Amino acid sequence: MDAGVPAHYGNPLAEQRPLASGDRIVDLSHRAVLSISGDDRLSWIDSLTSQSVKRLAPGESSETLLLDPTGHVEYAVRLLDDGTELWLLIEAAEAPGLLDWLTKMRFMLRVDPRDRTSEFATVGTFGSADLAAAAPNGVPLVWHDPWSSVAVGGHQYATAADHDYSEWTYSEILVDRASLGSIELPAAGLLALEALRIAAWRPRFATEADEKSIPHELDWLRSAVHLSKGCYRGQETVAKVHNLGHPPRRLVMLHLDGSDAVLPSPGDEVVLGENVVGRVTSVGLHYELGPIALAVIKRSADPTAELAVRSQGILVPAAQEIVVPPSAGAEADVPRLPRLGAVQR
Known part of the structure; x- marks a missing residue:
């Protein structure tokens, strides 16, 4: 998944603080870059995906999801328009399938999707102003992650008052791939970025999503879904779960007990007593929080209970920090209708 780029440069813990303060960059050149040119590009993507991007201004960033007809997440795409082309930043493994689709x-629309990965590479940063972004059409290609605040038309399920989303000032910069080797800025490895991402409760398609994922489970309505835009594939499920139902699973952050010196791995089982209630999706060593993880667990799992992760034959105690609460969804105040034949008192 992340092969081909440095995991660290000797000390991933020491790399996190300068990365978070904007003094280092992360090589993400293994990620893919697509572009769509043509006058219909914004209205076309708007009609196909979950976010409202019809009026995306040059230089403005967004995020959107391509859902299947039953509302499951098929692709998560970071979007940036430069007034001439719409740029799509995506996991490399997903690019061929998305481009083909x-x-x-x-149809007869004025759109031309192309793979631009051989021309442009992605670099992650929390504020490296000295890195010159590519600007093939005059607008620097810098994608600012909208996760730091609830997007217009979005909705946040997370209720933790002490979680400061504004600290997540992450951006991705596109640079000419030919010039990637000449960048002389200090670098941090991918492990440092992943630890910061986990602490920010920020879902990533390659790790948190599977074939059953719906946006609500990962709090992705926050940044990638517009709840009142027009029809798109999977919209019925998005609206039904948000207004009337509850997502069957929920995202949590786990604070892991490190006393046994066992760091769980993605895919390890999360258990409550004797019952498996979910699986770990991402794991990191944070420079302040210690060993942490994201996990997707059953909605029915007791939100007050201490969980454990079964890893390497050991049960690692894991205190859950709720991201998506069990009460998520059912936002519409719809009165219950009396059953036929029921006696009214």
Whole structure:
């Protein structure tokens, strides 16, 4: 998944603080870059995906999800328009499938999707102003993560008052791939970025999502879904779960007990007593919080209970920090209708 880029440069813990303060960059050149040119590009993507991007201004960033007809997440895409082209930043493994699907969906519209990975590379940063972004059409290609606040039309399920989303000032910069080797700025490895991402409760498609994921489970309505935009594939499920139901699973952050010197791995079982209630999706060593993880667990799991992660034959105690509460969803105040034949008192 993340092969081909440095995991660290000797000390991933020591790399986190300068990365978070904007003094280091992360090589993400293994990620893919697509572009869509043509006058219909914004309205086209708007009609296909979960976010409202029809009026995306040049230089403005967004995030959107491509859902299947039953509302499961198929692709998560970071979007940036430069007034001439719409740029799509995506996991490398997902790029061929997404490009093929987009190509088939063009019909008679003025759109031209292309793979630009061989031309442009992605660099992650929390504020490196000295890094010159590529600007093929005159607008620097810098994607600012919208996770730091609830997007217009979005909704946040997380209720923790002490979680400061504003500290997540993450951006991704596109640079000419040919110039990547000449960048002389100090670097941090991917492990440092992942630890910061986990602490920010920020879902990543390659780690938190699976074939059953719906946006509500990962609090992705916060940044990637517009709840009142027009029709798109999977919208019925998004609306039904948000207004009338509850997502079957929920995202939690786990504070892991490090006394046994066992760091769990993605895929390890999360247990409550004798019952398996979910699986770990991401794991990191944070420079302040210690060993932490994201996990997707059953909605029914007691939110006050201490969980454990079964890893390497050992049960690692794990205190859960609730991201998506069990009460998520059912936002519409719909009165219950009396059952036929019921006696009214």
